[in-house]
Amino acid sequence: MLIIANLDTVLPLVLQPLPLGSISAEGWLYDQLQLMSDGLAGHEHDFYLFVSNSSWLGGSSEYSNLNEGFPYWFNGLVPLAYTMGDERLKSQVLDSVNYVLSHQQADGWLGPETNVSTRNLWGRFPFFLGLTQLVEAENGSDVATRVLDAMHKFVELMNSMLENNFLGYVASDTSQIDDQWGRSRCADMILSLQWLYEHDPRNNTDILFNSMNLLFEKSNNWADWYVDGVYIKEDLDTVSAEITNAHYAFEHGVNIGQGYKFGAVTRRFNGDDRLGDSSRTAVNWTLTYHGQPSGVMIADERLSGLSPVRGVELCAVVESIYSLNYLYQALGDASFADNAEMAAYNALPVMLTPNWWAHQYVAQTNQPIAHTFDLSPFYNVDTEGQHFGLAPNYPCCTVNHPQGYPKYISNSYVRYGDNGIAHALLGPTSVKTTTNSGVVVNISVDTHYPFVYELTYTVEASDDFDFYVRVPTWATGSSFFSINGGTHQDMLAESSTSMHRFRLEKGHTTVFYSLTGDIRVADRANDTVSIYHGPILYTIAPGENYTSYSSGYPGAPSEALEYDIYPTSEWALAIDPSTLRYNAPSRGASLPNPIWTLNAPPGSISAIVCEINWSLTKGYAPNPPLLADRKCIGDPIQVDLVPYGSAKLHVAEIPTIKLS
Incomplete structure (x- = not known):
């Protein structure tokens, strides 16, 4: 699909980004940036x-x-x-x-x-x-x-x-x-x-x-790749090398993360809407046929189907988040923002130690241990790529990972229309800016989102303006807002952007925004499930025992350690999805810092599980046993599933079993 530019300008973005420095991190996101800085x-x-x-x-x-x-x-x-x-x-x-x-x-x-x-x-x-x-x-x-x-x-x-x-x-x-x-x-x-x-x-x-x-x-034109009959929807390990080698540039995980936005970017200067559609297809097909439940692709260098054994590269995670942010701005489809939040609040933090000194090169969906494998299960990642360290497997993620949260934050508010400011990516961020029409606006927000679904905005404006907030697609109809302590009113989101508009008057306004959600159970391959509430993926999380040792890197500070993490409790569990119960966090309690560490985030999902016969192979967890081979070892027990990003050891694609 080679289309030469026929415009002498660029098409406008649906949502316009703000200059760097307009947006500040607050609350737990500020803590994360401080940990990154330190x-x-x-x-x-x-x-x-x-x-x-x-x-x-x-x-x-x-x-x-x-x-x-x-x-x-x-x-x-x-x-x-x-x-x-x-x-x-x-x-x-x-x-x-x-x-x-x-x-x-x-x-x-x-x-x-x-x-x-x-x-x-x-x-x-x-x-x-x-x-x-x-x-x-x-x-x-x-x-x-x-x-x-x-x-x-x-x-x-x-x-x-x-x-x-x-x-x-x-x-x-x-x-x-x-x-x-x-x-x-x-x-x-x-x-x-x-x-x-x-x-x-x-x-x-x-x-x-x-x-x-x-x-x-x-x-390498991504619009030509995301075409039926060309795009490989199968596990690439089952496809001939002659075919996969010919398309390697399109199969490479980091290329894909950056390539998500190719169609939307090039559409701006040639005006062909088919290119925007190709970006929609890119995200949809990648996550459908090669997606982790954490909102990113499975690609341990190369795409590899849907096995929870296979990994995603940290570079691919941060590039995907940035591209998804851009796609929401360029095309206005709310699904891109939902996916950006999913990746930012799950796939990214799970790959970093809580102090932001060590990271993984690749993370597995089912990862009950993080260490050096006996044999790598990945396409082109060595046996050390899944442990936490200064530069496991290859240095690119060491230098590229810092863009993740800073760019997410700097794109969290946008200009919308002539007189609007919108909170596009929800979280504890504040903004000082002007609308396109010149209204000076200061917005601060008090929130523990995504752990608690309440946001209280304090707004100061030099004149009347439109304030928008995005309503995530997971939100239920009982979500509501109130202005200046008034009556509760229903959210009315636009169909494409999923933005709700508040017409605010000059001066001081307080907006209270409350979302409600339900437990969501997503079927995965091989009679397994992934479990969500709000934008958070919940996981079985065995206890963690960290073993640290020096990286041996010349001149590295003492904090730059390598970590192997071993489970201290059982991880080989099967779940009965009919027993799930959400344990909502208490309102008003402060969040611990660092937040992305085991048992720190508030909220959990309780479930009845039982141990099954499922052991490590070559140092990692293989695919779960087939449904017919799952038998309880011992009595069922209750466990609490926790936010995925906090559980460096996790089983997030959980085998199912019926328990009476």
């Missing part, structure tokens, strides 16, 4: 060689010839530093960008590569995403002007390279690069080009649109 994300610049000694900063340490480590880190640290207002982190950002811009090459190239034949555009894509955020946060400053000058100079060079047989983008005799990454992830650079067009086009409008077109022309 943890690995906030200290990589001090000791982690792929940042501190990156070739981008005059050093010599890179984990691959893609030279992507520093750009990944920069893309995540900018929103972390400026959302927190952390001067130490800001200095890391500004010192780094000062070095890179001071060493911009005479022809405009940004980065360490000096040999024209080995320059690869890909590493610039995440770096530019970081630069656009930095300009927003430093709006009007000398830093912003300098960054914009450098970006335009580079774009002019990039356009000439693309015109010259796609140098740096498509491999050829004159461009000796690994081109699959840039061509699969080109939407990230097109996003930055569109940002320049909308915020600082100068006299480069033609160059900006031409570059978008050329990047699209030679892209």
Whole structure:
């Protein structure tokens, strides 16, 4: 589906993002960002060689010839530093960008590569995403002007390279690069080009649109992949290597997470709605045929069907969250926001230690132990990829994971229409901004969401405006709101965005918003179920015994430990779904910090279970036994299922059994 641009502008977003720095984290989300700042994300610049000694900063340490480590880190640290207002982190950002811009090459190239034949555009894509955020946060400053000058100079060079047989983008005799990454992830650079067009086009409008077109022309076009008869809906392990190898760029988990937004991004400059539909299909098919119950794809490097043994990569999680945020803004479909919340409140936190110093490379849906396996069950991840550490399996997630929560937070509020501000991604975040019509608005929220479904907004406005809140699709009809302590009123959500509008008057207003939900049981493969309440996935959680040891990394602080986690209670359990009962959290109680640790989040689901014959194989939990082979060992017992993100050991695709 090659469609060349026929617009001389870009289509508007349904929901418009706000400049970085407009939105602040509160409550438990603030605690998470503080843990990140005090943890690995906030200290990589001090000791982690792929940042501190990156070739981008005059050093010599890179984990691959893609030279992507520093750009990944920069893309995540900018929103972390400026959302927190952390001067130490800001200095890391500004010192780094000062070095890179001071060493911009005479022809405009940004980065360490000096040999024209080995320059690869890909590493610039995440770096530019970081630069656009930095300009927003430093709006009007000398830093912003300098960054914009450098970006335009580079774009002019990039356009000439693309015109010259796609140098740096498509491999050829004159461009000796690994081109699959840039061509699969080109939407990230097109996003930055569109940002320049909308915020600082100068006299480069033609160059900006031409570059978008050329990047699209030679892209790995995701719209051609999400087509019946082409897309592989089966477990890829059952498909011939001849077929899977031919489509590997489309099967790679991180590519998929970034590729979700390809159709929506490219639709903006060519106007073809089929591309927006392809993004809808991308998310739908990925999660239907290759999805974890936590809201992300199963891809331990490559897609692999629906087995709970297989894993998802941390990079794929954070890229998926960012793409889903964008898709909600671009297309306005509420399902994207639901999926973003699901991933942010389940798939992301489960892969980090509570102090944010260690992470997994891949996480399994059924993970009753986290350690070094005897034999890897994954497609292309080693036996250590599932334990928690500084850089298990491969360094990319070490440098890329910091973007997860900061970008989620910075996209949580949006402008909507001429006179509206909307809370798009629910959680404890506040905003100071203006509507498109110029009304100055300050909104703070007191909430323990997603653990408690009540949000109290305090709003100050310089004039009348429309305040919107998203109503999640899981919410029941008994959800309600009240204004200034008045009568309870029913929520009336728009069909597409699922936004409810409050027409608020100038001055001070208090809005109370209460959601109600029910237990939801989702059938999974092999007579198993996954269990939800609100946006939270609930899981069997055996007790956890952490064994820590030094990473051995040169210069690493004492906090940078490796962890193996072993169960201290039984995990091989089958559940009777008819026995589920939700134990609602008490209102008003403060949340512990850190929140994403076992037994810290409030709320649980009790269930009757029994132990079955199901043991570790090669160091991991195999697929659950077939229904006919499930027999109780001993008497049934009651257990409490807990939020998945808090349970580093978990069984979230639970085999079913009927218990009298």
